[in-house]
Amino acid sequence: MNNNYILETHHLTKEFKGFTAVDDVSLNIQRGHIHALIGPNGAGKTTVFNLLTKYLSPTSGTILFNGRDITAIESSAIARQGLVRSFQISAVFPNLTVLENVRVALQQREGNSFHFWKPESVLDRLNERAEQLLESVGLQDFARVVTVDLSYGRKRALEIATTLALDPEMLLLDEPTQGMGQEDVERTANLIRSVADNRTILMVEHNLKVVSQLADRITVLQRGAVLTEGDYATVSDDPRVREAYLGVAADKETAA
Amino acid sequence: MTTQIQMNAVTQPRQRGLTLILILGLISVGLLAPLVVYPVFLMKFLCFALFACAFNLMLGFVGMLSFGHAAFLATGGYITGYAMTHFGLTPELGVLVGTLASAILGFVFGKLSVKREGIYFAMVTLALAQLVFFFYLQADFTGGENGMQGIPRGELFGLIDLNDNLNMYYFVLAVFLLGFFVVYRTVHSPFGQVLKAIRENEPRAVSLGYSVGNYKLLAFVISAALAGMAGSTKALVFELESLTDAHWHMSGEVVLMTLLGGMGTLFGPVVGAAIVIAISTLFSGGELGNYIHIIMGAIFVMCVLSFRRGVVGEFQRVMARNFSASRVGK
Numbered sequence: 001m002n003n004n005y006i007l008e009t010h011h012l013t014k015e016f017k018g019f020t021a022v023d024d025v026s027l028n029i030q031r032g033h034i035h036a037l038i039g040p041n042g043a044g045k046t047t048v049f050n051l052l053t054k055y056l057s058p059t060s061g062t063i064l065f066n067g068r069d070i071t072a073i074e075s076s077a078i079a080r081q082g083l084v085r086s087f088q089i090s091a092v093f094p095n096l097t098v099l100e101n102v103r104v105a106l107q108q109r110e111g112n113s114f115h116f117w118k119p120e121s122v123l124d125r126l127n128e129r130a131e132q133l134l135e136s137v138g139l140q141d142f143a144r145v146v147t148v149d150l151s152y153g154r155k156r157a158l159e160i161a162t163t164l165a166l167d168p169e170m171l172l173l174d175e176p177t178q179g180m181g182q183e184d185v186e187r188t189a190n191l192i193r194s195v196a197d198n199r200t201i202l203m204v205e206h207n208l209k210v211v212s213q214l215a216d217r218i219t220v221l222q223r224g225a226v227l228t229e230g231d232y233a234t235v236s237d238d239p240r241v242r243e244a245y246l247g248v249a250a251d252k253e254t255a256a
Numbered sequence: 257m258t259t260q261i262q263m264n265a266v267t268q269p270r271q272r273g274l275t276l277i278l279i280l281g282l283i284s285v286g287l288l289a290p291l292v293v294y295p296v297f298l299m300k301f302l303c304f305a306l307f308a309c310a311f312n313l314m315l316g317f318v319g320m321l322s323f324g325h326a327a328f329l330a331t332g333g334y335i336t337g338y339a340m341t342h343f344g345l346t347p348e349l350g351v352l353v354g355t356l357a358s359a360i361l362g363f364v365f366g367k368l369s370v371k372r373e374g375i376y377f378a379m380v381t382l383a384l385a386q387l388v389f390f391f392y393l394q395a396d397f398t399g400g401e402n403g404m405q406g407i408p409r410g411e412l413f414g415l416i417d418l419n420d421n422l423n424m425y426y427f428v429l430a431v432f433l434l435g436f437f438v439v440y441r442t443v444h445s446p447f448g449q450v451l452k453a454i455r456e457n458e459p460r461a462v463s464l465g466y467s468v469g470n471y472k473l474l475a476f477v478i479s480a481a482l483a484g485m486a487g488s489t490k491a492l493v494f495e496l497e498s499l500t501d502a503h504w505h506m507s508g509e510v511v512l513m514t515l516l517g518g519m520g521t522l523f524g525p526v527v528g529a530a531i532v533i534a535i536s537t538l539f540s541g542g543e544l545g546n547y548i549h550i551i552m553g554a555i556f557v558m559c560v561l562s563f564r565r566g567v568v569g570e571f572q573r574v575m576a577r578n579f580s581a582s583r584v585g586k
Binding site for chain 2: 053055074075076077079080084085086087091092093094095096100103104105107108110112113114115116117118119120122123162166
């Protein structure tokens with residue numbers, strides 16, 4: 001065990017009836033890094049995420065978070081240990097207000113979440129902290145809006161604010177800029193950078209420009225297995241990566 | 257956008273205030289009602305209204321359709337009946353015992369069913385409720401097909417004779433209000449906030465660290481306890497507990513009441529219970545008595561086809577559309 005690594009996987013494998021989605025993946029995520037997971041469609045990136053947060057159970061292999069084996073514990077417990085994920089589709093509570101969205105996350109640590117005999121107003125003391133979090137993602141003016149009315153980019157920002165409310169040690173972001181316009185992409189990239197100050201981030205990202213700007217280290221997956229790993233320069237020069245990414249290679253040139 | 261923000265900020269507390277006025281108004285109606293309407297009819301209505309409110313806590317506020325709530329209604333009734341007959345408890349303690357028994361049964365049901373979703377949850381709860389039905393059919397203390405007869409109403413706190421229908425009515429009203437308040441408090445509590453989050457987006461609630469199963473379980477236990485409380489009270493009102501309460505028809509009836517009135521609204525189940533009880537009482541004596549199930553079925557079909565949100569749900573929608581500007585500019 002190496003203390004520099006916040007998250008490690010050893011020989012992580014997931015098989016669906018006769019199909020190996022994730023094949024012997026060993027990852028070492030260094031504390032404080034922004035680590036990107038890239039690869040062509042169907043490479044198993046999201047499956048790896050689902051394994052790490054136990055939305056799926058691995059067929060074999062182990063997952064260590066802060067040196068502790070978390071392979072067998074359930075999703076919500078992993079979140080409480082400080083490893084929190086986002087989703088590919090925007091994960092908000094649509095009919096709650098923006099403020100309530102963040103407050104639900106803050107509430108988790110209050111220890112009153114089973115208190116059905118108390119009025120809702122006991123949650124009001126979380127409002128100030130919730131508003132601060134909204135401000136940090138530029139949503140302070142939308143606190144009272146019902147979330148369903150927000151634009152897509154703002155929903156993603158809200159999702160990040162909600163995740164930050166848990167003050168996680170490590171964030172897993174599943175395609176944080178997917179489906180966004182250029183302006184939103186940049187805003188989100190800046191947001192991720194500022195959030196990463198005192199945290200570790202593992203993200204799946206298709207936008208290689210964002211990856212090149214943000215990632216300290218990159219792991220390339222192909223057909224469920226690790227193809228290569230390194231910083232952006234190393235990875236982008238690797239001929240195997242170019243081959244795997246043939247269609248995307250042109251994209252990368254313009255981005256670089 | 258700014259008007260929208262302000263409007264939403266204003267409407268929420270105002271809505272809360274309106275709900276409060278409405279509740280106070282209904283309480284006064286409840287206090288005066290037995291002067292106009294036959295008390296036993298009112299008590300029957302209040303018991304079923306409480307039963308439907310309890311059921312609605314699961315269906316409307318957690319989003320899970322239980323098809324086994326008859327088991328809790330019957331358990332409340334039988335246990336209270338047994339305790340009143342054999343231990344000579346005062347009625348408030350009798351109701352308490354019945355409620356607790358249903359809560360415990362709810363915990364067992366919940367443990368076994370809450371991890372299932374949708375139709376599977378409905379099936380598991382139905383199967384468990386059928387088990388309970390056959391147990392009550394066979395067990396000696398229930399009187400089987402004959403039912404448990406002659407349950408004494410007793411004296412409230414050993415002081416007030418509940419054999420007087422008016423006294424009994426106010427006792428039932430108090431029990432109903434207590435139950436309704438528990439539902440209201442649960443929905444508008446820190447716990448209720450988490451339930452709402454789970455209903456809105458369960459995977460996200462999990463990713464925020466909530467052990468969703470435990471929250472569903474607690475909601476189920478509260479719902480079962482209140483259903484039991486309704487059953488206990490009903491057994492006292494009629495001095496009788498029978499297998500009708502345990503039968504799956506009863507589980508279906510409460511679904512009908514809740515959907516008809518409007519699931520996920522506080523008052524919907526009350527209105528739904530009023531409609532169903534009124535119709536069945538109206539027709540049960542007359543020529544149409546034999547057709548009661550057909551009439552109910554037709555009403556149910558009409559409800560599902562034309563006003564899906566139920567009476568209260570549709571009413572709220574119309575009010576929201578005409579009197580609130582919160583969606584202006586959309």
